Amino acid sequence: MSDTTMLALFDEIDPAANAIEKLHEMGVGHERISVISGVPINPAMLGRPHPWTNVSRLAMGGAIGGFLFGLFLNWGTPNLYSVYVGGQALTPIPPGLILLFEMTMLFALLATFLGVFLESYFPNYRPLEYVPQISDGKIGVFFQVPQEDQGKFVDVLSQIGAESVEPHEARPL
Amino acid sequence: MAVSSEYLPAAGGTQAEHHEGEHNPRELLMFDPLPRGVMNDMVMESMHTTSWRFWLVLGILVFLVATCMIYAWGYMIAEGLYVAGVMRPAFWGVFLVNTVFWIGISHAGTFISAILRVMKAEFRRPFTRAAELMTTFGLIQAGASIFMHLGRVWLSYWMLPIPNERQLWPNFHSPLMWDLLAITTYVLGSTMYLFLPLIPDLAMARDRSTGWRKSFYRILALGFRGTEGEWRHLSTAMNIFAFAIIPVMFSVHTIVSWDFAMAMRPGWSSTVFGPYFVLGALHSGMGAVAVVLFIMRYTMKHMDYFIRKEHFDALGKLMLIVSFAYAYFFFNDYIVQWYGGDAATDNLLHWLEEGPMAWMFIQMVGFNIILPFLTLWNKRLRQTPWLLAIIGLLINVGMYWERYIIIPVMLTINRMPFTWRLYEPRVEVFLTIGTFATFLLFYMIASRLIPLIPVWEVQEGQMTHSLRKVGKAHVPTISEFE
Numbered sequence: 050m051s052d053t054t055m056l057a058l059f060d061e062i063d064p065a066a067n068a069i070e071k072l073h074e075m076g077v078g079h080e081r082i083s084v085i086s087g088v089p090i091n092p093a094m095l096g097r098p099h100p101w102t103n104v105s106r107l108a109m110g111g112a113i114g115g116f117l118f119g120l121f122l123n124w125g126t127p128n129l130y131s132v133y134v135g136g137q138a139l140t141p142i143p144p145g146l147i148l149l150f151e152m153t154m155l156f157a158l159l160a161t162f163l164g165v166f167l168e169s170y171f172p173n174y175r176p177l178e179y180v181p182q183i184s185d186g187k188i189g190v191f192f193q194v195p196q197e198d199q200g201k202f203v204d205v206l207s208q209i210g211a212e213s214v215e216p217h218e219a220r221p222l
Numbered sequence: 223m224a225v226s227s228e229y230l231p232a233a234g235g236t237q238a239e240h241h242e243g244e245h246n247p248r249e250l251l252m253f254d255p256l257p258r259g260v261m262n263d264m265v266m267e268s269m270h271t272t273s274w275r276f277w278l279v280l281g282i283l284v285f286l287v288a289t290c291m292i293y294a295w296g297y298m299i300a301e302g303l304y305v306a307g308v309m310r311p312a313f314w315g316v317f318l319v320n321t322v323f324w325i326g327i328s329h330a331g332t333f334i335s336a337i338l339r340v341m342k343a344e345f346r347r348p349f350t351r352a353a354e355l356m357t358t359f360g361l362i363q364a365g366a367s368i369f370m371h372l373g374r375v376w377l378s379y380w381m382l383p384i385p386n387e388r389q390l391w392p393n394f395h396s397p398l399m400w401d402l403l404a405i406t407t408y409v410l411g412s413t414m415y416l417f418l419p420l421i422p423d424l425a426m427a428r429d430r431s432t433g434w435r436k437s438f439y440r441i442l443a444l445g446f447r448g449t450e451g452e453w454r455h456l457s458t459a460m461n462i463f464a465f466a467i468i469p470v471m472f473s474v475h476t477i478v479s480w481d482f483a484m485a486m487r488p489g490w491s492s493t494v495f496g497p498y499f500v501l502g503a504l505h506s507g508m509g510a511v512a513v514v515l516f517i518m519r520y521t522m523k524h525m526d527y528f529i530r531k532e533h534f535d536a537l538g539k540l541m542l543i544v545s546f547a548y549a550y551f552f553f554n555d556y557i558v559q560w561y562g563g564d565a566a567t568d569n570l571l572h573w574l575e576e577g578p579m580a581w582m583f584i585q586m587v588g589f590n591i592i593l594p595f596l597t598l599w600n601k602r603l604r605q606t607p608w609l610l611a612i613i614g615l616l617i618n619v620g621m622y623w624e625r626y627i628i629i630p631v632m633l634t635i636n637r638m639p640f641t642w643r644l645y646e647p648r649v650e651v652f653l654t655i656g657t658f659a660t661f662l663l664f665y666m667i668a669s670r671l672i673p674l675i676p677v678w679e680v681q682e683g684q685m686t687h688s689l690r691k692v693g694k695a696h697v698p699t700i701s702e703f704e
Binding site: 084085086087088090091092094097099100102104105108122123126127129130132134137141145147148150152154155157158159161162164165166168170171172173174175177178179181183184186222 | 391393406422443445447448451457467703
């Protein structure tokens with residue numbers, strides 16, 4: 050008994066949320082459902098759990114890394130390559146704070162940007178489950194069900210308001 | 223690709239449904255939704271439509287970039303900096319005026335996109351990208367202007383902290399090094415901040431393109447589909463960027479101001495130069511956004527749906543507020559110097575008011591302070607796009623003169639009158655034209671390659687806006703979806 054991936058397309062959030070609820074009632078768990086949309090939709094509206102993200106942790110890690118790098122540039126390297134200017138201290142604190150701030154922010158921003166790539170598995174040019182109607186505002190609900198139950202799910206979701214319900218295979222974007 | 227006429231907003235919209243004098247909510251973009259597919263088509267059509275005028279302007283810009291940027295810069299590199307007008311006492315000339323000017327222009331993108339996003343100002347939605355593009359392209363011109371100023375540009379890597387056998391090490395206590403670090407952070411940060419919200423629109427363009435454009439958008443969209451996880455990561459990152467880029471933006475122009483304020487020169491040594499420069503940057507940036515929005519609305523197809531009078535109105539209010547703040551800091555800086563009693567500073571102020579550059583000083587005050595005060599309080603004037611664009615343009619003229627006064631003029635009128643000599647730009651004039659032409663060329667090419675309207679953000683905004691019936695009236699209401 051093999052599973053097949055089905056795609057139900059919806060115009061509005063309400064029928065999509067009802068469909069997901071119905072899928073749960075029919076024994077399809079959260080882990081076997083995924084939703085794609087052309088605009089961000091709060092998962093709570095669809096009765097879905099909030100996806101976990103590590104982007105903010107990565108950003109914090111980047112900030113700490115940048116801070117440490119700033120410390121090294123400011124108070125480490127001047128001792129390696131001493132440049133005495135006009136009787137100034139070699140490692141003064143007030144001008145050092147500027148470099149510290151810039152390095153902290155730069156590394157935090159870079160880590161945030163790279164975090165999106167890491168967390169979303171970007172870039173990904175392999176065949177994926179997707180239909181172009183998504184960027185036209187449709188909401189796509191993908192779910193995995195046993196092959197022999199396909200017809201039952203098509204009937205139920207069509208009644209709820211799905212524009213189309215059909216088996217779907219990954220394809221190049 | 224052509225958009226069906228049944229969806230296009232008719233002139234006058236649904237005015238007939240409303241009584242005369244009653245505000246029609248459908249004049250506002252957020253209360254006048256179209257199907258997402260139609261908005262996608264409109265944006266794609268605007269990117270694909272070019273007239274002979276577009277190619278003519280593009281050709282002129284390519285010619286100007288080739289001659290005024292590439293040839294003139296090459297000539298200066300080959301001949302040396304003596305072909306420029308910089309010499310004693312003004313060793314900092316138009317190149318640095320351009321640097322400060324372009325960094326100022328770049329502040330608009332961050333302000334509109336980040337601050338208004340943080341404050342959840344809904345009117346920002348259709349033109350955040352147009353402003354963000356100005357940031358990236360403006361910073362490229364600022365960077366190019368610094369390299370021009372360096373003269374021996376091939377040695378610019380000496381500013382990088384690379385261990386080397388020459389035992390050269392950057393002095394991190396120097397404001398010029400702070401510049402390098404702050405501008406680098408800002409260029410990278412603002413480019414990443416431009417790209418992140420662009421990914422869903424690149425995916426939209428990928429889905430609606432063929433040929434080389436399909437491959438181009440497919441690569442840039444990175445495989446984005448719009449899964450729950452992708453949206454979550456993206457929105458988290460955009461929130462972090464929106465908050466983090468604001469202090470970076472403030473730091474950049476403050477540090478630029480310190481290039482001057484750290485020196486004990488008449489006119490420069492000022493403790494309010496930091497916020498004064500930041501406000502000046504926002505002032506010129508806002509004005510430039512007004513010009514860009516006007517050009518977009520009247521030259522690109524369907525842009526009159528996305529960019530409406532309400533947006534010019536909101537922008538006009540922002541320009542007026544920024545103008546108030548700018549006037550405050552200008553006067554604060556001016557009056558303290560005026561009262562200071564320092565002879566050299568007195569000389570400088572008299573020279574600005576009565577000397578050969580007085581016209582520049584008068585235009586600066588007139589365009590940056592008096593003109594916005596006289597016009598932008600009026601809603602009818604604010605809602606007249608061509609007028610707001612002209613005001614924006616004049617503000618930028620005023621802001622350019624302000625930077626010119628601060629740099630070569632204040633270097634000229636110094637504590638050693640025997641060195642006074644008016645600075646006369648030479649090859650700098652061509653290179654200035656070159657930076658403007660390069661900025662416009664990049665912008666025109668970008669307008670046909672990437673969606674200038676963030677369609678998903680517009681649709682998201684339209685989904686959260688609705689009209690609620692209260693008594694006999696329909697009241698605009700905004701829901702919180704996040």
